[in-house]
Amino acid sequence: MSGFKLDNILRPNIQKLVPYSSARSEFEGKASVYLDANENSIGSVLGENYNRYPDPLQKKLKEGISKLKGVHSKNIFIGNGSDEPIDLLIRACCEPGKDNMLLFPPTYGMYEVSANINNVAVRPVLLTEDFQLNVDTALKAIDKNTKLIFICSPNNPSGNMMREKDVEALVKSFNGLVVLDEAYIDFAENRSWLKSLGQYPNLVILQTFSKAWGMAALRVGMAFASAEIIDVLNRIKAPYNINEATQQLAMKALMREETVREYISAILKEKAVLINSLNKFSFIKKVFPSDSNFVLLKVDNADTLYNYLVSRGIVVRNRSRMPLCENCLRITIGTAGENLLLQDALNTYQS
Numbered sequence: 001m002s003g004f005k006l007d008n009i010l011r012p013n014i015q016k017l018v019p020y021s022s023a024r025s026e027f028e029g030k031a032s033v034y035l036d037a038n039e040n041s042i043g044s045v046l047g048e049n050y051n052r053y054p055d056p057l058q059k060k061l062k063e064g065i066s067k068l069k070g071v072h073s074k075n076i077f078i079g080n081g082s083d084e085p086i087d088l089l090i091r092a093c094c095e096p097g098k099d100n101m102l103l104f105p106p107t108y109g110m111y112e113v114s115a116n117i118n119n120v121a122v123r124p125v126l127l128t129e130d131f132q133l134n135v136d137t138a139l140k141a142i143d144k145n146t147k148l149i150f151i152c153s154p155n156n157p158s159g160n161m162m163r164e165k166d167v168e169a170l171v172k173s174f175n176g177l178v179v180l181d182e183a184y185i186d187f188a189e190n191r192s193w194l195k196s197l198g199q200y201p202n203l204v205i206l207q208t209f210s211k212a213w214g215m216a217a218l219r220v221g222m223a224f225a226s227a228e229i230i231d232v233l234n235r236i237k238a239p240y241n242i243n244e245a246t247q248q249l250a251m252k253a254l255m256r257e258e259t260v261r262e263y264i265s266a267i268l269k270e271k272a273v274l275i276n277s278l279n280k281f282s283f284i285k286k287v288f289p290s291d292s293n294f295v296l297l298k299v300d301n302a303d304t305l306y307n308y309l310v311s312r313g314i315v316v317r318n319r320s321r322m323p324l325c326e327n328c329l330r331i332t333i334g335t336a337g338e339n340l341l342l343q344d345a346l347n348t349y350q351s
């Protein structure tokens, strides 16, 4: 069993922190006159109550997310994209210049960038050739200053899910926080780890409205964890991190879950069509299995193909400089029309 205690993981200054107390969080009841926050009492040129500061804890939106996910509101944090909780977790736990965190490259770039911004050392533990976790090597890389492990599943850029038993082994044997980034879980066949959240006091799960929900521009990310971890994130976040317009739009989106389901099945269907056609090109050496809304391809020459596609007005992601991704391109599943344009371009590509 893990000997996890949050107090052993938090930086001392965060444990002692007296958070900013906003006008909106100090007075919780209902009143008829609000003269407590120096807002413009007359109104806003935009109407819609935009003259008032938004709910710092996004209670209504959390109720909606709670119903959608089957997780209690006290276990939900909402961030300005999932990039916000990634940064907050590092800042809460890792003493700059002293503590470290584990990553499994090739993976999402923001973990390392956030670590660098905070002057926190990164210990990379390469995924295996089939992009799975190397648990033994990871456990050996952990020392007393390792506070966080970031796991991305389905992983970006490889597209696959991590084996459940490997994730479980890490969560169970690590005394720090395991952050499991499930940004692409809506496209995966296997279920989210949310169902097991209650069993693991050191597990933090990240999800987002940026991908399947089609709301990348609004910046709404979620972290799910024990109430005590969520409490820490709430204490150190910017007081009004989710603006009012976004809170309202996200609540509106929650009423359209059925349409999101339709988007997901359309994307998955299109993915199957695309993979089928990609497999026919001799210059595409491998299409890696994908549990997400993108596929990673190994090609004969990634730079040449990338530049050729750009010349045809099609931008994909060249991942060939990431470890284990030599000559690899990552392609987002587009609309049926976009995928046809891609296939057209590939048809006329001379390698």
Ligand SMILES: *Cc1c(COP(=O)(O)O)cnc(C)c1O
Residues within 6 Å of the ligand: 080, 081, 082, 083, 084, 108, 152, 155, 156, 181, 183, 207, 208, 209, 210, 211, 216, 219, 220, 221
């Ligand atoms: C796209 C993506 C996110 C989403 O980030 P947001 O800040 O919520 O838009 C998170 N993690 C991974 C691995 C991603 O690819």
